[in-house]
Amino acid sequence: MTRSAPVSQLRARNTCASVSPPRLPPAPSSISTMPSPAITRHAEEPPGWAELARATGTFYHDPRWIREIAATFAYRVHWLAAGEGALTGALALAEVPALIGAARLVSFPFSFIAGPMTRDPAVARALAAAARELAGQRGLKRVEIKQPGTAGPVADGFVRSTRYTTYRVPTIGGEQAVWRRLHVTSTQQRIRKGQKAGVTVGLGETSEDWLAMARLEERVQQSFGVPAPPRRFFLGSCRRLQEAGLVDLYLARVPDGRVAAGFVMFKGPREWVYAFSASDLRFVREFRPTHALLWEGLRRAAAAGVVVDLGRAAPEQASLAEFKLRWGAEAVPLAYDYWPDAGGLQQARRDRGVLALAARLWSWLPAPLARLGSGLYRYLG
Structure with missing residues (x-):
């Protein structure tokens, strides 16, 4: 039996903590009167996750991959779910520690296309909002949600980066x-x-x-x-x-x-x-x-x-992108959404600055x- 509770209830329980979570920026007002989908947080994989992953997800949404990464690298994982009974959406988030400073909340480590599993934009926004709320409760400095395509809306409070492109070979x-x-x-x-x-x-x-x-x-x-x-x-x-x-x-x-x-x-x-x-x-x-x-x-x-995804490349990796294109691949933009702002290793150039210096030394x-x-x-x- 997995443990779960609405994220809003979890926030209420944490108000007496000795360290106050950081303030979240106010979300823009909306003219919609539709209620936001209820999101629950689980310490373990909730029922129906594997079925939803097969229907709407990628390899990186498979619960077996998520569990292996969590165990191998000692990550704490939060399983967010939408829907009562059959799941209508889900998002796996891992707390990734930093060598110095606060950890990040990432969907998902070593998975360049993860993000919400859902066909409903409202559910995707609710999952992102729950991730932002969770980061505040946990005192984490950043939320990073990696997903394919740029057509989906940016959730309130998030900033979108389209720095990366992946390359897919149709068969x-x-x-x-x-x-x-x-x-x-x-x-x-x-x-x-x-x-x-x-x-x-x-x-x-x-x-x-x-x-x-x-x-x-x-x-x-x-x-x-x-x-x-x-x-x-x-x-x-x-x-x-x-x-x-x-x-x-x-x-x-x-x-x-x-x-x-x-x-x-x-x-x-x-x-x-x-x-x-x-x-x-x-x-x-x-x-x-x-x-x-x-x-x-x-x-x-x-x-x-099946399609073969040859993986992502950054703008400065022009030769890598050309290699992928010569295999008949088609470029597909990736959307990486961040709260409160875009930053960290995923956004740093590899051919200059600190990363380039560290690479030479390594x-x-x-x-x-x-x-x-x-x-x-x-x-x-």
Whole structure:
């Protein structure tokens, strides 16, 4: 039995706390006379969440993903729900700590498209308002709600950022239609080069396979100057999600059997997400293992009839965006809504300022020390 109470009741219980929550800005007046949908807050997944996620959500709304992230990174999660009986809307929020200062309330860490699950704009606004109210009660400095598309209204008190764009490959028409949409020289030719060089692609399942992926990711992320996920994320969370049918691990091997590249595909009900990708630089030019891998993922997605999301890019990541477009992807804007203002790591440029300096310093660390630094990963959510 999950514990729940209306958010307004929870606020009343907290009025005697020794530390007063920060004042919320007054919401703009509205001419609507419709009552706001009632929102309840739960400490655990409420009944009906999984069904709503299958009907309206993405991979990142699946309760199994939410629980794994919460357990792996020790996040406190708040499950907000709308509707009595069958859920009409839901929003998962995690308290993400800061190295210095107050924590943030995020929907959802390491999930670039999460946000409210609902088809009703009024329910979406009510969920955002409940998140804002919860942040005030908990003394959190910011609310961050990440969602696909920019058509939805901005909730009262929130500021919208459209800094990020994601790139989705449609698979309508099957494998041959997907192939025809690929860039001829930079994509099709490199796929063929990998195939002719003897690269083989298969699905990995064992602990050794996941460890190989974790090691590849560590080397690549250090070259980019950022912490890699801790190994327990791959060997624990991802492997358990794989057993549940939600994750695939693709590995490319050169003819002598060595792993040259790997990527992790998250499998949602309508979209699969190209989540983590890393390659051994020794094999890139001769074997093009990344191209062989991604093409195999697209082939399987086409057979399943799902869209493949190649992930987001920021404006300063022009070369990354171009890579995605050459795979036949279509650009889809993302809306990140913030209270009280837009800020934090998600809004900082990566090619200048503090983040650029930190990246240079991190890339110089000895590999064993950088791996120990994976403990910092939870603060990036």
